[in-house]
Amino acid sequence: MNQNKISIIIPTFNAEKTIVKAIDSVLNQTYQNFELIIVNDGSSDKSYEIIEQYAHQDDRIILINQRNQGVSKARNNGLNIATGSYITFVDSDDYICPDFCSKMIEKIKETNADIIKCTYRTEWENGDGDNWYFSLGGCEYFSKDFIQTSVISSLLGLSNHNLVRWLNGEDLNAYYFACTTCYKKELIEQYNLHFNENLKIGEDLIFNLMAFYYAKNLAIINEPLYRWVNNSSSMTRKQDIKLNRYKLDCIKERQYLCNEFKLGEEYHQCYRNQAIMLGLYQIKYLSLLGKEYTFKEVVEELEWLFNQPLMAEAREQLLLKPIPLKFKPIFFLIKIRKHKFIFYVYYLLNKLKDSFMY
Structure with a gap:
């Protein structure tokens, strides 16, 4: 294994419009001790031919x-x-800044951390975007204690404290993404870490949950060195009635790992709160799908989600006391199984909105 060599992995599927920018961003790194592994996942466009030219x-x-x-x-x-x-990792529709690798290596030499994370800038296809930063009070190195108390709970979902922060508009996705992360290969090999191939959404999160659980330390580069291009054709943006089933699968995997790691009750509350938020999101999401699906299909999908054992557990354990007053009524209705009432209100409001547009 080459010391301080970085392996950069780009999975690619039908990315002929974006893969050139992704590859060029790697080849133009100021730090050149890397290998670029590009995995063509059965593309039906010209992705393979483009990558093959670069490989030659x-x-x-x-x-x-x-x-x-x-x-x-x-x-x-x-x-x-x-x-x-x-x-x-880099996604085939994203790209990295020229000093991504050099700053990762600099932080590696400084800390010998198992995991190094940078921040990112979101960019829309029209060029607009926003920088995202960690809110860590200036500290950039963290021991296992911080990882266990703060990072793991964040990856499992929403603690009662973080649920309130999320409801007040804070972005708490700090540790989710594999693409803003550099992992020591020894850590991956020692614990046989891999991506869950059964998940359609959230595979990054679950990989990171396992990686952070075993990591001894974490270093942060509080700079947006990664460019996450918000692609409208991304799977997470498609109007799919089954979308939230895939998200629930990710929450179930968090529940499984929470049990596997023998974590305490406060950690279990994190994925339960995440399930409640998924339920609320599902209500709003399904109320907007009236044009693509029948009313009966939408209601059946809503009932399927709220009849899941994990949702029943989440409702039973939901604590209303920490919820801000303006949100309490809707959480109370969820707790007493009045989710269909909330859905009907959303659905009727959307119908009224549509009628006024014509």
Whole structure:
């Protein structure tokens, strides 16, 4: 294994419009001790041909071609052949700043951390965007105690305290993304870490939950070195009535890991609160799908979600006391199983809104 070499893994599926920018952002790094592993996940466009041309020109580029099996399988296949001492990921519709690798290596030399995270800038397809930063009071190095008390609970969901912060508009997705993270390969190999290939949403989060649980320390680079391009064709933005089933699968996996790691009750409350928020989001989301699906289909999907055992557990354990007063009524209605009433209100309001538009 090459000391201080970074393995950069890009899973690719039908990315002919964006893959060039992603690859060029890696090749233009000021730090050049890297290998670029690109996994073509059965693309039907010209992605493979574009990547192949790059691979012929630069022997640091390794191309893996697989039938379409999803982003997790693609990342895992990249992990299996990575030779760097540190590993990171870039999505094929995103890109990284020229000093991404150099600043990661600088922080590695300074801290010898198991995990290094930077921040990111969101960019819309029209070029607009926002920088995102950690709110950590200037500290940039953290021990296992901080990881166990703060990071793990954040990855599991929303603690009672963080639920209030989230309701008040704070962005608490700090540790979710694999693409803003550099992992020590020893950590991945020692604990046989891999991406869950059964998840359609949240595979980053679950990978990070396991990685952070085993990590001894964490270093933060509080700069937006990663560019997350908010692509309208992304799976998480498609009008799919089953979308929140995939999100519930991710919450169930958090529940499983919480039990596997034998974590305390306060950690279990995190994924329960996340399930409640998913339920509220599902109510609002389904109320907007009247044009794509029948009313009967929408109501059946809502009932399916709220009849899940995890949702019943979450309702039973929901604490109303810490909820801000203006949100209490809607959480109370969820707790007493009046989710259909909330849905009908949202649905009728949307119908009225539509009628006034014509």
